[in-house]
Amino acid sequence: MxxxxxxxxxxAEVFTRMPEHFRKANVQTDWSRANRGGQPTDSFLEGPVWxxxxxxxxxxIPHGRVFRISTDGEWELVVEYDGExxxxxxxxxxxxxxTDYRNGLMLLDxxxxxxxxxxxxxxxxxxxxxxxLTFDSKGNLYFTDQGQxxxxxxxxxxxxxxxxxxxxxxxxxxxxxxxLVLSPDExxxxxxxxxxxxxxxxxLQADGSVSKVGQFFTSYGPSGPxxxxxxxxxxxxxxxxxxxxxxxxxxxxxxxxxxxxxxGASLTNLCFGGPDMKTLFMTESVSGTVLKAEMEIAGPLxxxxxxxxxx
Numbered sequence: 001m002x003x004x005x006x007x008x009x010x011x012a013e014v015f016t017r018m019p020e021h022f023r024k025a026n027v028q029t030d031w032s033r034a035n036r037g038g039q040p041t042d043s044f045l046e047g048p049v050w051x052x053x054x055x056x057x058x059x060x061i062p063h064g065r066v067f068r069i070s071t072d073g074e075w076e077l078v079v080e081y082d083g084e085x086x087x088x089x090x091x092x093x094x095x096x097x098x099t100d101y102r103n104g105l106m107l108l109d110x111x112x113x114x115x116x117x118x119x120x121x122x123x124x125x126x127x128x129x130x131x132x133l134t135f136d137s138k139g140n141l142y143f144t145d146q147g148q149x150x151x152x153x154x155x156x157x158x159x160x161x162x163x164x165x166x167x168x169x170x171x172x173x174x175x176x177x178x179x180l181v182l183s184p185d186e187x188x189x190x191x192x193x194x195x196x197x198x199x200x201x202x203x204l205q206a207d208g209s210v211s212k213v214g215q216f217f218t219s220y221g222p223s224g225p226x227x228x229x230x231x232x233x234x235x236x237x238x239x240x241x242x243x244x245x246x247x248x249x250x251x252x253x254x255x256x257x258x259x260x261x262x263x264g265a266s267l268t269n270l271c272f273g274g275p276d277m278k279t280l281f282m283t284e285s286v287s288g289t290v291l292k293a294e295m296e297i298a299g300p301l302x303x304x305x306x307x308x309x310x311x
Contacts, residue, residue: 005254007248007255007256007257007258008256008257008258009257009258009260010257010258010259010260010293011259011260011262012246012259012260012261012262012280012282012291012292012293013262013291013292013293014262014263014289014290014291014292015073015281015290015291015292016069016073016074016075016289016290017263017287017288017289017290018043018045018060018067018075018288018289019075022043022067022075022077023042023043023288024041024042024043024063025040025042026040026042027040027041027042027062027063028040028041029041029062029063031044031061031062031084031101032044032062034148036062041062041286042288043060043062043063043285043288044060044061044062044285044286044288045058045059045060045268045283045284045285045288045289045290046058046059046060046061046085046086046087046227046268046269046283046285047059047085047086047087047088047098047099047132047269047283048227048269048270048271048273048281048282048283048290049088049089049090049096049271050271050272050273050274050277050281050302051090051093052093053093054070054071054275055068055069055070055071056068056069056273056281056290057069057078057088057096058283058290059085059086059087059088059098060085061084061085061086061101062084063080064080064081064082064083064084064085065077065078065079065080065085066078066079066085066088066096066098066108068110069290073290078108078110078113079108079113079114079115081115082102083098083100083101083102083103083106083115084100084101084102084103085098085099085100085106086098086099086100086101086130086131086132087099087130087131087132087133087143087179087227087269088108088133089133089134089135089302089304089305090302090304091107091304091305092304092305094109094110094111095107095108095109095110096108096110097118097133097141097305098115099130099131099132099133099143099144100130101129101130101131102129103117103120104117104118104119104120104121104126104127104130105117105118105119105120105130105133105143106118119161119167122159122167122169127145127147128145128146128147128148128149128156128157129145129146129147129148130143130144130145130146131143131144131145131146131177131178131179132144132178132179132180132227132269133180134180134181134182134303135302135303135304135305136182136186136303137186137303138163139162139163139303139304139305140160140161140162140163141160141161141305142158142159142160142161142170142180142182142189143158143159143161143180144156144157144158144159144174144177144178144179144180144191145157145158145159145177146174146176146177146178146194149174149175149176149177149195150175150176150194150195150196151175151195151196153175154173154174154175154196155172155173155174156171156172156174156175156176156177157169157171157172157174157177158170158171158174158177158180158189158191158202160208163305168208170189170202170209170210171191171200171202171210171213174191174193174196174200175193175195175196176193176194176195176196176224177191177192177193177194178191178192178193178194178225178226178227179191179192179225179226179227179228179239179269180192180228181228181229181230181236182230183230183234184230184232184233184234184300185234186204187203187204188201188202188203188204189202189204189210190202190216190228190230190236191228192224192225192226192227192228192238193224193225194223194224194225194226195224196224197218197219197220197221197224197225198215198216198217198218198219198224198225199215199216199217199219199225199228199236199238199253200213200214200215200216201213201214201215201216216236216253217236217238217247217249217253219238219240219243219247220243221240221242221243222242223240223241223242223243224240224242225238225239225240225247226238226239226240226241226267226268226269227239227268227269227270227271227283228270229270229271229272229280229299230299230300231272231295231297231298231299231300232297232298232299232300233297234251235248235249235250235251235256235297236248236249236253237249237270237280239267239268239269239270239282239283240267241265241266241267241268241285242265242266243265243267244260244261244264244265244266244267244284245258245259245260245261245267246258246259246267246270246280246282259280259282259293261282261284261291262291263284263287263289263291264284264286264287264289265286266284266285266286266287267282267283267284267285267291268283268284268285269282269283270282270283271299272295272298272299272300273299276298277298277299277300277301278294278295278296278297278298278299279292279293279294279295280292280293280294280295280299
């Protein structure tokens, strides 16, 4: 008889909390009315990105802010603008590409604190609400267009933007596509389907098409998988808000470890960082907290864009 090995249970620790002077107490926004039941939301952290210069960048969705956090846990406001920034990736050490729910893909010049449009529409049609993004080694950009889709309306989308500007819709039947990440060999794209409470496995064919898309992992609870990352061994890390945990899955989607949040249940996203890329940083969104856990296996070095200009 086969018995599944019980996953190792580990507790993440608090790395840093948003300082009080940055919190916007008793402020309602359109985002909080739609996503937090109208509750005043002083911040909602997302999109962690590690820079080789030794900084962690995070977004604050409802208040249109991007912060830079030092290794000592000190916060600095990079930009505040009229948008709803979510996922981010570095284009280079001076620019961040942002999936902005309200505005589409936006480019941030870090030193100047300037935001400019990068890709606002597809064939003149506005996106539903872009959510997260990832690059491959050739500079292709994969991103999700989630909007308010779910099991009631499984029409979320996953796109690929080539360096020369060609935009392909890879999936158009998604129940709330959210975080996404490529396997280390780039043959598989994993996409979190938050309202479907699962992660899809999307094989990428040699010609760039997708085939035999399947459900790789099934979660449970009030809110499904959100942000994703992988380590250099190919294990998939799944941030699971609602449960306040991150799953660490092997190639069979078996949980090898559970990372538990000490700061709340809204564990939304995660990335590897630190000098040896073995520190896993995680955003606990509702409490405005960044968590960390030291891992034995490092995360891969991130790929960057090869786009010379906005598509």
